[in-house]
Amino acid sequence: xxxxxxxxxxxxxxxxxxFKWLVLGDHSVFSGLxxxxxxxxxxxxxxxxxxxxxxxxxxxxxxxxxKSGCIxxxxxxxxxxxxxxxxxxxxxxxxxxxxxxxxAANMLGLDNAATPMGIKAMQEMQSLNPHPDRASxxxxxxxxxxxxxxxxxxxxIFAYRAQLGAINPTDVFIPILxxxxxxxxxxxxxxxxxxxxxxxxxxxxxxxxxxxxxxxGLLSYFSQxxxxxxxxxxxxxxxxxxxxxxxxxxxxxxxKQLNVYELFIEGxxxxxxxxxGIIPYLVAMLVAFGVFRASGALELIxxxxxxxxxxxxxxxxxxxxxxxxxxxxxxxxxARAMMIDTMQTQGADSFAGRxxxxxxxxxxxxxxxxxxxxxxxxxxxxxxxxACGMIADLGGMLTAIFVTYWFFG
Numbered sequence: 001x002x003x004x005x006x007x008x009x010x011x012x013x014x015x016x017x018x019f020k021w022l023v024l025g026d027h028s029v030f031s032g033l034x035x036x037x038x039x040x041x042x043x044x045x046x047x048x049x050x051x052x053x054x055x056x057x058x059x060x061x062x063x064x065x066x067k068s069g070c071i072x073x074x075x076x077x078x079x080x081x082x083x084x085x086x087x088x089x090x091x092x093x094x095x096x097x098x099x100x101x102x103x104a105a106n107m108l109g110l111d112n113a114a115t116p117m118g119i120k121a122m123q124e125m126q127s128l129n130p131h132p133d134r135a136s137x138x139x140x141x142x143x144x145x146x147x148x149x150x151x152x153x154x155x156x157i158f159a160y161r162a163q164l165g166a167i168n169p170t171d172v173f174i175p176i177l178x179x180x181x182x183x184x185x186x187x188x189x190x191x192x193x194x195x196x197x198x199x200x201x202x203x204x205x206x207x208x209x210x211x212x213x214x215x216x217g218l219l220s221y222f223s224q225x226x227x228x229x230x231x232x233x234x235x236x237x238x239x240x241x242x243x244x245x246x247x248x249x250x251x252x253x254x255x256k257q258l259n260v261y262e263l264f265i266e267g268x269x270x271x272x273x274x275x276x277g278i279i280p281y282l283v284a285m286l287v288a289f290g291v292f293r294a295s296g297a298l299e300l301i302x303x304x305x306x307x308x309x310x311x312x313x314x315x316x317x318x319x320x321x322x323x324x325x326x327x328x329x330x331x332x333x334x335a336r337a338m339m340i341d342t343m344q345t346q347g348a349d350s351f352a353g354r355x356x357x358x359x360x361x362x363x364x365x366x367x368x369x370x371x372x373x374x375x376x377x378x379x380x381x382x383x384x385x386x387a388c389g390m391i392a393d394l395g396g397m398l399t400a401i402f403v404t405y406w407f408f409g
Contacts, residue, residue, distance in 0.1 A: 005327065005334055009288035013295035020296060032294045040290030044283040047163055047340065048275055054159035056271035063267020064260055065249035078103065081207045085197060086138040088128065095124035099142055106151060118146060118369075119376045126377040134381040135374060141191045143373055143385050147329075147366040148184040148392040151176065154361040160340060161357055166348035170242060172357045174218060175403040179362035181215050183396025190388040222407075285337035293341065298323070317409075318401045320352035325359045325397045329390065332365040355404040362396035 017033055020026040078100045082089075089095050098121035121142060129136045135143075154176055161169035185208075192199050199208070225233060253260045292298055302319050309316040320342060328335040339360045343353040366389040374382060 016295040016297040036290040036294035044286040052275035059271035060264035060268035068252035144187040147389040148187040176361035182399040186395030187392030321355040
């Protein structure tokens with residue numbers, strides 16, 4: 001899919017440029033394409049290097065949280081819920097521990113730890129699967145929960161916003177938290193409907209009720225504020241929560257008499273390696289999207305969409321976020337490139353810049369996760385996994401548009 005998208009950007013840019021040159025007489029269009037080719041490759045490299053400091057800091061902090069036992073606490077807290085949602089898995093089976101570790105790592109933004117544990121969980125569940133080439137119910141539910149992006153700490157989005165000049169890089173934290181809750185809830189309801197999971201179970205209701213009360217409390221609190229107060233309070237609450245997490249990680253590690261400084265250095269080394277490792281992917285997608293935009297193809301598509309929206313007299317500012325939203329289920333790197341391009345061209349603190357940040361944090365790359373997790377265990381019949389994952393994506397995206405208008409409109 002990523003190969004198709006990458007080729008599409010270049011071919012559509014070339015065809016559009018030919019049309020503008022031959023039909024419209026625009027003799028500068030190919031010069032613009034070449035300028036985009038080189039300038040975007042340079043910009044991608046500069047962004048990657050700039051990210052190294054931020055990623056080094058946060059992955060160091062995250063390593064402290066991991067080694068201090070904070071994830072273990074989350075594992076114990078979530079075990080009762082998973083045992084009810086997936087009754088096919090025996091109590092204390094290794095799959096439950098691997099699943100909870102994966103979800104907990106995703107919540108804390110530990111991508112490097114989340115993927116190996118996700119594959120491990122799939123492998124453990126595959127050992128219980130009576131039809132090895134066909135996805136089991138627990139495997140599908142686990143995958144949909146992953147694609148709905150249960151994220152409490154979207155470090156990467158904060159890092160990009162900081163790199164691209166946002167005054168308060170974390171001011172999208174509360175909106176992302178609301179969106180990821182809605183996408184997860186939509187995905188869970190979709191799977192529960194198909195698999196006939198009893199969501200009225202007392203344990204499940206207590207978990208869902210507790211989480212829902214928190215989200216409803218946030219919504220009711222912010223609904224009483226003016227937009228200026230909402231922005232100020234959201235930024236303040238985000239800063240307090242995030243810094244409190246940092247202090248909690250350090251305090252827990254200190255209580256266990258661990259060398260906190262060495263743990264930070266150990267994780268920080270991964271941050272620099274991660275920043276360097278994304279350079280080829282970022283260059284590839286930013287260059288492809290850069291020539292697509294420079295050719296005028298993106299402007300043509302967005303103008304057509306604006307005309308359709310204007311016909312119904314609807315605010316059309318959300319159109320700028322649609323490329324990120326539509327590509328997110330298929331390609332994380334592609335959606336990230338579009339997010340960066342939008343913040344670069346319109347500003348990180350613009351409506352569009354905040355919208356693409358919230359969209360990026362609202363869901364995960366459904367088809368990438370499906371390919372990696374199911375491919376790791378040789379599953380070819382995915383059943384209702386993709387459909388339920390897309391329902392979760394749609395719920396997150398629609399909520400992202402609504403919440404961005406509410407907070408920043």
